[in-house]
Amino acid sequence: MDLREKILTYIEKNSRVDLKDLAVMLGVQEAVVANEMAAMEQEHIICGYHTLVDWEKTSIEKVNALIEVRVTPQRGRGFDSVAERVYNYPEVNAVYLISGGYDLLVTLEGKTLREVAQFVSDKLSTLDSVLSTKTNFILKKYKDHGTVIAKPQDDERMLVSL
Amino acid sequence: MRNPLSERIVDIPFSGIRKFFDIAAEMKDVISLGVGEPDFDTPWHIRDEGIYSLEKGRTAYTSNAGLKELKMEIAKYLERRFQVSYDYDREMMITVGGSEAIDMALRAMLDPGDEVLIPQPSYVSYMPCTVLANGRPVIINLKEENDFRLTAQELEEAITPKTKILVLPFPNNPTGAIMERKDLEAVAKVVIEHDLYVISDEIYAELTYLDNHVTIASLPGMRERTVLINGFSKAYSMTGWRLGYACAPAEILEQMLKIHQYAIMCAPTTSQYAAVEAVRNGDADVKEMREEYNGRRRYLVKRLRDMGLSCFEPYGAFYAFPCIKKFNMSSDEFATRMLQEEKVVVVPGTAFGDCGEGFLRISYAYSLHKLKEALDRMEGFVEKL
Numbered sequence: 300m301d302l303r304e305k306i307l308t309y310i311e312k313n314s315r316v317d318l319k320d321l322a323v324m325l326g327v328q329e330a331v332v333a334n335e336m337a338a339m340e341q342e343h344i345i346c347g348y349h350t351l352v353d354w355e356k357t358s359i360e361k362v363n364a365l366i367e368v369r370v371t372p373q374r375g376r377g378f379d380s381v382a383e384r385v386y387n388y389p390e391v392n393a394v395y396l397i398s399g400g401y402d403l404l405v406t407l408e409g410k411t412l413r414e415v416a417q418f419v420s421d422k423l424s425t426l427d428s429v430l431s432t433k434t435n436f437i438l439k440k441y442k443d444h445g446t447v448i449a450k451p452q453d454d455e456r457m458l459v460s461l
Numbered sequence: 462m463r464n465p466l467s468e469r470i471v472d473i474p475f476s477g478i479r480k481f482f483d484i485a486a487e488m489k490d491v492i493s494l495g496v497g498e499p500d501f502d503t504p505w506h507i508r509d510e511g512i513y514s515l516e517k518g519r520t521a522y523t524s525n526a527g528l529k530e531l532k533m534e535i536a537k538y539l540e541r542r543f544q545v546s547y548d549y550d551r552e553m554m555i556t557v558g559g560s561e562a563i564d565m566a567l568r569a570m571l572d573p574g575d576e577v578l579i580p581q582p583s584y585v586s587y588m589p590c591t592v593l594a595n596g597r598p599v600i601i602n603l604k605e606e607n608d609f610r611l612t613a614q615e616l617e618e619a620i621t622p623k624t625k626i627l628v629l630p631f632p633n634n635p636t637g638a639i640m641e642r643k644d645l646e647a648v649a650k651v652v653i654e655h656d657l658y659v660i661s662d663e664i665y666a667e668l669t670y671l672d673n674h675v676t677i678a679s680l681p682g683m684r685e686r687t688v689l690i691n692g693f694s695k696a697y698s699m700t701g702w703r704l705g706y707a708c709a710p711a712e713i714l715e716q717m718l719k720i721h722q723y724a725i726m727c728a729p730t731t732s733q734y735a736a737v738e739a740v741r742n743g744d745a746d747v748k749e750m751r752e753e754y755n756g757r758r759r760y761l762v763k764r765l766r767d768m769g770l771s772c773f774e775p776y777g778a779f780y781a782f783p784c785i786k787k788f789n790m791s792s793d794e795f796a797t798r799m800l801q802e803e804k805v806v807v808v809p810g811t812a813f814g815d816c817g818e819g820f821l822r823i824s825y826a827y828s829l830h831k832l833k834e835a836l837d838r839m840e841g842f843v844e845k846l
Contacts, residue, residue, distance in 0.1 A: 300752070309756075320829065323763050324756030458806055459482045459495035461585050461634075461813075 302327065306335055307344070312445070314348040353440070353448050361408055363392075363437040364415050368403040368423065369430040378402060381428045390418055401433070412436070473589045477812035481796065485806050492835040493806035497634060499698040499779070500826045501753075503735075504746040507697060511735035519730060525722040527555025527706070528733045534740045535706055543666065545679040545689070551711040554718050555728045555736075559664040559692040559705035561721070564590045566660045566688040566707060567626070569716040571596035575625040580611045581814025582782070583630040584662070599624070602816035605784065608773050609638035613647040620651070626658050629677060632665035635813045635822035636782040637758075637775020642675045649680045658713075659687045664705070665778040667696035667747050670755045674777075678708070685710050688717075693732075695778075696747050697739045702732040754779050757825040757832055764836045765823070768843045779826045782810065786819040788846050796821060802845075803838040 300308070305325055310316060318336075322329040339345045354361045370381050378396050385405055386394040393406040405423070409415035419434050440448050478495070485491050502508075526532070532549035540546050547553050556562040563586055567577065573595040579587045580601045591598040601619045603609045616627065629648070631640040640648070652659055659677055666674040678687040692705025705728075707717060721727075758775065765772045765783045772783040785795050792809030799805050808824075810817025825832060 305752070308752075316829070320760060320833070323760050324829070326759050454500065456496050456498060456500070457482070458485045458491065458493040459478045459808060460497045461476060461478060461808070 302331070302335060303339065303344075306332060307339070310336075310345075351444055351446055355440075355448075360410060362410065362412050362415050363440075364407045364409075364419075365435045365437065366405040366407060366419060366423065367397075367401040367433040367435070368405055369401045369432075370403060370426075371428045371430060372402075373428060381426065384426055385423065388418070388422060390414075469592065473592060476585050477793075478808055481800065481806060481808065484797070484800055488800075488804055491800070491804045491806060492831060492838065494823045494825075494827060494832070494835050495806040495808050496824050496826055498700040498826060499695060499750070500828065501698040501750055503698050503702070504739075504743065507699070507735050507739045507743065507746075510738035511702075511731050514731055514734035519734060521730065523555075523727045523730050523733055525727050526553070526718055527728055528730075528737065531555060531733050531737045531740070532706075534737055538740045539689075539691075539708070543674065543676045543679060545676055545684065545708075547689075547708040548711070552714055553706060553708045554714060554721060555733060556692075556705045556707055556721065557725055557728050558694060558703045559662060559690050560586055561725065562688075562690040562692075562705050562707035562717075563587065563660065563662060564593070565717040565720050566690070566709070566713070567591055567594040567596060568720050569713060570594075570626060570658060570688075574623060576621060576623045578616065578619050578624060578627045578657075580615075580628065580630065582609070582633070582635050582810055582817040582820070583628070583813055584634050585813065587628045587630070587662075596626070597623070600814065600816075602814070603636070603638070604816075605773060605820075609633060609636040609782070610640055610644050611648055612644075613651050616648055616651045620655050620657070624655065624657060626660055627652060629659050629661040631661075631663070632669055632674065632777025634665065634778050635780050635808065635810065635817065636820075637778050637780045638773075638782075639669055639671065639674070639777040640677075641671070642680075645675055645677045645680060649677060649683050652686065653682050657686065659683070660690065661687055662690045664690065664692050665695050666691055668751060668754060668779060669777045670751070670758060671776040688713060693736050693739055697736075697743050698750065699732070699736070699739065702729070702735060704728055704732040704736050754825065757827070757829060760829065761823065761825045761832060761836070764840070768840050770843070779824055781823045781825065782820050783823065784820055788843075790846075792818055792821060799839065799842050803842045805835050805838045805842070807839075 318332055319329050322332045372378050373380050382394050390407055392408050395404045397404045407415055419432055424432055532553050536547050536549040567590050571594040575596050576599045577591045577596045578601055579598050580603050588598045599619055601615050661677050678684050678689045688709040690707050693699040761781050762772055770783040772781055775781050792811050796807050796809040808822040810820030
């Protein structure tokens with residue numbers, strides 16, 4: 300693994316790691332890690348630093364949906380322009396081009412069911428190139444971004460062993 | 462009533478960590494850096510195979526030596542990783558952890574009065590197992606100035622006409638020391654000269670952070686005089702599955718297998734099926750865990766040195782072995798006080814032999830977060846001294 304891969308592998312799981320500690324763990328100078336990260340931000344390899352929140356545990360209501368969208372690709376631009384139309388809506392979390400039975404997978408976040416439904420019927424379905432949509436509401440998140448949402452297990456090892 | 466106990470057994474002391482375990486178990490908010498097992502769960506695909514084997518009703522004994530499928534995979538693995546080849550049918554057996562293999566090897570090879578050279582500090586079972594096998598343990602005290610490696614000279618000096626076996630415990634628990642090829646070559650020369658046998662406990666082989674681990678069995682003239690012991694506990698985070706293996710010349714293995722047959726029957730069947738998956742498809746997991754350990758290792762050693770403790774570079778296992786002699790306290794005293802005052806558990810070096818006096822075993826089988834918190838406390842303790 301080269302240094303970039305090592306940095307990315309680490310911070311993908313824990314972006315809050317102290318750069319000084321990360322440098323020690325990778326066996327390089329802190330400045331080297333800092334420079335490499337700055338360069339990767341510049342090159343947009345590192346696209347952001349986010350926090351994984353379990354909103355269920357708060358009193359704030361959120362509704363998430365996965366929407367399967369079939370679209371007509373446009374001459375010369377394929378799916379890019381319709382994808383752009385879709386991802387520009389701030390309520391859209393993610394847009395993926397998908398192989399298989401439909402074309403775009405859109406993930407949405409809204410405050411209520413009605414809000415999400417309204418977005419789909421008013422905004423998404425009415426786009427010229429959108430042929431059909433199928434909305435799947437997320438009922439429960441078990442694991443997200445490689446992290447199990449439930450409380451992590453306690454260390455069950457004996458306190459001392461040889 | 463007659464005394465129900467065997468004198469020989471009563472004479473064997475209990476291990477030195479009991480006291481720490483008892484104190485720590487009574488305290489709240491203790492952070493332990495005292496364990497000798499990985500913090501990772503067994504990778505899911507391996508657990509899944511164990512579950513699957515249970516679902517299929519594979520709950521009977523396997524053959525005494527272990528599943529053929531598993532032994533064949535291990536043979537391929539040893540060839541692939543350590544360039545040493547064994548006949549899975551005649552030169553290999555699956556055991557209940559590496560620990561059983563140590564016991565079987567000593568019992569199969571020792572006659573009363575035979576001497577066994579045991580380098581220390583090292584894992585605690587070699588000495589009692591030697592005594593139980595009627596052998597005589599002879600300790601070689603390893604030195605910090607040699608990075609706790611065994612030198613040819615140290616070996617030479619300990620050999621008597623009665624010496625039969627050298628135990629080679631590298632990568633080492635508790636020191637984290639390794640033996641590189643050149644070190645092993647020097648030792649092998651002496652071993653061959655004096656016609657000794659080697660029990661090479663390589664349970665930490667996959668956790669080596671310098672170059673790839675070298676097994677002494679791969680050196681010229683050594684395969685025929687080596688019992689190679691390895692297992693699944695450390696490499697694949699499978700301690701609770703209790704599964705290891707031994708490879709040896711057929712003549713030795715046959716006798717080990719005989720004891721195993723009478724005393725154990727066979728290693729746990731579920732574990733063996735899970736282990737097939739581990740050794741067949743687990744290389745990537747091992748690599749990932751090794752990377753993670755290596756990062757923590759660098760972090761731990763740096764923190765210890767920043768506290769002013771001298772700590773040689775431990776290139777294997779998941780322990781650092783810092784020296785605390787400058788505080789004019791015994792290892793036991795240091796560890797006891799640190800537990801009482803800062804609620805951090807470490808194991809005194811003396812638990813692994815008298816020459817561990819003045820050292821502590823600190824495990825980095827903990828998340829960085831845990832490690833950091835424990836080391837912050839330890840730093841506070843050291844500053845007070």
